[in-house]
Amino acid sequence: MMTLTTDVASEQWNISSMAVANLQENEDSPTETTEQRTPLWRKAKAVVFKNLMPICLLFFVIFGIVLPEPGVFFSELPTHYVCVVGLFFHSGLKLKTGEVKQALRSFKALFWGIICILLITPIIGGQLTGLLPYTVTKEDHGSQNGFHVNGDNSTNRSTSSSGDHLERSSILGPPLFQTGMQIYFIVPCTISAGVILTAQAGGAVALSVMLTVFCNLAAVFTVPPLLSWIIAFENVKLDPVQLLIKLILTVLLPLLVGKALRYVPRVKPCITKFSDTLKVISIILLTMIPWLKVSQASAQKAFSGISIGSIFAVLGWGLAIHVLYIIVILPPCFILKLEKPALKSVVIMASQKSLAVAVTISGYLPFTQAEQGLLSLPLIVIHLGILVSDSVWASWWFSCDAKKEKAAATDRKSNINGDLITSQHCENELQPLACDDNETLHVSDDNEALHVSAV
Numbered sequence: 001m002m003t004l005t006t007d008v009a010s011e012q013w014n015i016s017s018m019a020v021a022n023l024q025e026n027e028d029s030p031t032e033t034t035e036q037r038t039p040l041w042r043k044a045k046a047v048v049f050k051n052l053m054p055i056c057l058l059f060f061v062i063f064g065i066v067l068p069e070p071g072v073f074f075s076e077l078p079t080h081y082v083c084v085v086g087l088f089f090h091s092g093l094k095l096k097t098g099e100v101k102q103a104l105r106s107f108k109a110l111f112w113g114i115i116c117i118l119l120i121t122p123i124i125g126g127q128l129t130g131l132l133p134y135t136v137t138k139e140d141h142g143s144q145n146g147f148h149v150n151g152d153n154s155t156n157r158s159t160s161s162s163g164d165h166l167e168r169s170s171i172l173g174p175p176l177f178q179t180g181m182q183i184y185f186i187v188p189c190t191i192s193a194g195v196i197l198t199a200q201a202g203g204a205v206a207l208s209v210m211l212t213v214f215c216n217l218a219a220v221f222t223v224p225p226l227l228s229w230i231i232a233f234e235n236v237k238l239d240p241v242q243l244l245i246k247l248i249l250t251v252l253l254p255l256l257v258g259k260a261l262r263y264v265p266r267v268k269p270c271i272t273k274f275s276d277t278l279k280v281i282s283i284i285l286l287t288m289i290p291w292l293k294v295s296q297a298s299a300q301k302a303f304s305g306i307s308i309g310s311i312f313a314v315l316g317w318g319l320a321i322h323v324l325y326i327i328v329i330l331p332p333c334f335i336l337k338l339e340k341p342a343l344k345s346v347v348i349m350a351s352q353k354s355l356a357v358a359v360t361i362s363g364y365l366p367f368t369q370a371e372q373g374l375l376s377l378p379l380i381v382i383h384l385g386i387l388v389s390d391s392v393w394a395s396w397w398f399s400c401d402a403k404k405e406k407a408a409a410t411d412r413k414s415n416i417n418g419d420l421i422t423s424q425h426c427e428n429e430l431q432p433l434a435c436d437d438n439e440t441l442h443v444s445d446d447n448e449a450l451h452v453s454a455v
Helices: 002-035 040-050 052-066 069-075 079-094 097-105 107-130 175-186 193-201 205-230 240-261 267-273 275-299 308-335 340-350 355-362 369-430
Strands: 147-149 157-159 439-443 450-454
Touching (some): 040 052, 052 069, 052 193, 052 369, 069 079, 069 275, 107 308, 175 205, 193 340, 308 340, 340 369
Antiparallel strands (some): 439 450
């Protein structure tokens, strides 16, 4: 009996010691948490890195407007092609075989994305932009070299080749803005930005790459009839063979080379090690493309004579059409029950348009250089506005999903810990029942002492 009493006392002492130790650990934990807080400069660095794309875009736009000479100099070189090649080479380095197989399996997302990019969004954006009230206040009827454009449900307008008598709307800017916006909304998805934004949002990168390649190749055959139907241009001819060769050399070939390098044993670890550096380089290459266009437009004095109100009106209309695209694209994605990464890829890719393709198509139109710069101004404004807004939106989308996944993981962990505690508690309750049948448990209420006696 003395032995059993001593054992119980020692167990009580061990439990008390463990409780004191746990209490000390709990008291020490706030101090350790305080010591492990992230420094302020690291937080600032993380914020800048997360929003590096809109920061670089704003910097290059302001720099191109204030000092256009460097951008004009680099635009005379094949800088645009170097940027596109570098972007898709980076995409090839990050492309995994499993992602490609998953993209091929997502046939519903692929089909819906192609329909949206090549048909639905061009028709919606082009037709609605043609309904804008671009009222002509000045017209040069004496020009024999004028170029006449007839848009569906839009006013007729002519432009003088001298550029001295450009037609102007009091609020929305010159009618060339309307033509430029219609061209922008008709072209396919972005060649490079959409892939990066998909990765930034945590979407299916391989699916975005497939949509980019296929839609930009197919746009060679779909854009000309859409232009002639929506804007009613005449004598607009695209060279599909030349555009196809450019897309193969600047999109497919770098992508395949980057993918092939992943099979080199020493390359794959380097890609993982320098992942952040490669991401920064790709963002800089992306933001340099609109910088070249802004510099060219600024050097051609395309910004002079344009009111700030017209710029904001163009930007607001472009963002409104962009939001409308998302509203139209999302419901079928839920009906088709697309997975979250595929849904992100389709929404981002189908709601964006390619600035490079729009500028290429506008270059085939018989306008003067000054008019070409004026025509490209709404393209640049809308494209930059959409890229900046989507950069912030993609980062928010990724952070929101990450928080949800973290909360779900925490709940699962707490449920597992709760089950373990419950099972442990049940074992502790059942343990006294497993004592020897010859032992009886007597509890005294007076002195609250535990006595075990043998019968």
